[in-house]
Amino acid sequence: MEWAGTQPWSAGKVGLSGVSYLSSLQWRVAALNPPHLAAINPWEGWNDTYREVARHGGIPETSFWPYIWERWGASTTGIEDLEAETAAHPFLDAFWASKVPPLEDIRVPAYVVASWADQGLHTRGTLEGFRRISSAQKWLDVHGRKKWAYYYEPELVERQRAFFDHFLLDRTGTGIESWPRVRAEVRERYQEGTWRDAEQWPLEDVGYRRLHLRAGDGALDWAAPATEEEAGYDGLGSGLAPRRATFEIIFPEAVELVGHVTATLWMSADEAEDMDVFLALFKLDAQGRQVGFPYYGQFEDGPVAVGWQRASHRELDPERSTAYLPVLAHRRALPLVPGERPGWTSRCGPRAPGSRRGRSCCWWSRAATSCGTRAT
Known part of the structure; x- marks a missing residue:
């Protein structure tokens, strides 16, 4: 230089x-x-x-x-x-x-x-x-x-x-x-x-809204479920069983999603002390077909946004985290305890897709462990 x-x-x-x-x-x-x-x-x-x-x-x-x-x-x-x-x-x-x-x-x-x-x-x-x-x-x-x-x-x-x-x-x-x-x-x-x-990043006119995962019918909804619901899947199993939990919302009018997206999850692994969770946000067209976006700078059929989370690394850095921008501390391991469902917030994004009326966004979560998993 x-x-x-x-x-x-x-x-x-x-x-x-x-x-x-x-x-x-x-x-x-x-x-x-x-x-x-x-x-x-x-x-x-x-x-x-x-x-x-x-x-x-x-x-x-x-x-x-x-x-x-x-x-x-x-x-x-x-x-x-x-x-x-x-x-x-x-x-x-x-x-x-x-x-x-x-x-x-x-x-x-x-x-x-x-x-x-x-x-x-x-x-x-x-x-x-x-x-x-x-x-x-x-x-x-x-x-x-x-x-x-x-x-x-x-x-x-x-x-x-x-x-x-x-x-x-x-x-x-x-x-x-x-x-x-x-x-x-x-x-x-x-x-x-x-x-x-x-004039700034994050964009000054973005408003954040909360969506709720409804495990009972696989919906993303503005209203919280009246009762606790549970979705389960085997992350490493064989056969035709689902390998992920999927939640979908259909927008009645045009909407732009610009900024950060996070997910707060309560998950457990019945016979494991840890699990790796992979999150993705997809856009679907009016016929329910996936709309492809560039991913990893190479592929053209990827999701809108992705996120990764090892359960034992769920602890946040309180000094750097904000309500819509969680930052993981990565200072120690917090193993899962069988029968308990700790909550944690995962970062997925940022992203900026637009959706026309009648088009939907699909959120899915997959966890890889040595046993079955539960997602709420």
């Missing part, structure tokens, strides 16, 4: 841009406030390695995390064994804390781009990064497309050029003075959506 900023051919101002890992590095560099860093463009990049990559909801990531270690493991010096480190550090200890940059220390201008479609890796960290950095000049775009393709769209290349021309070359007439502070794409389906302008 400082080498580039002090070369004879340099304007003395350096910018950073890139997707995924090239974005994650920007949070870490910018938090150091190097003298010649003038602007950053984090384009979908995590910043909390434990919560956003290695252990979603406390569940070890066993596919992508070992994969990147094997793929990028070539080095002339020692490298970290990501898989072994994840196993050796099951909780959010000093090791993982050392990998979280102090976002509030970032003060340079930032053009941050997030995606609703990369929830398994970058969505949460990018939005949290924008919310927490101290930059006086910062902008956020939230799209619903595939991250690498969107980065190279001609219109977006021009936005990047305008941003860096303004802050690195001091050019006037770039137009960024008229940019809305936040742009969010409300998605109808893949490659189809409407952009909304706002």
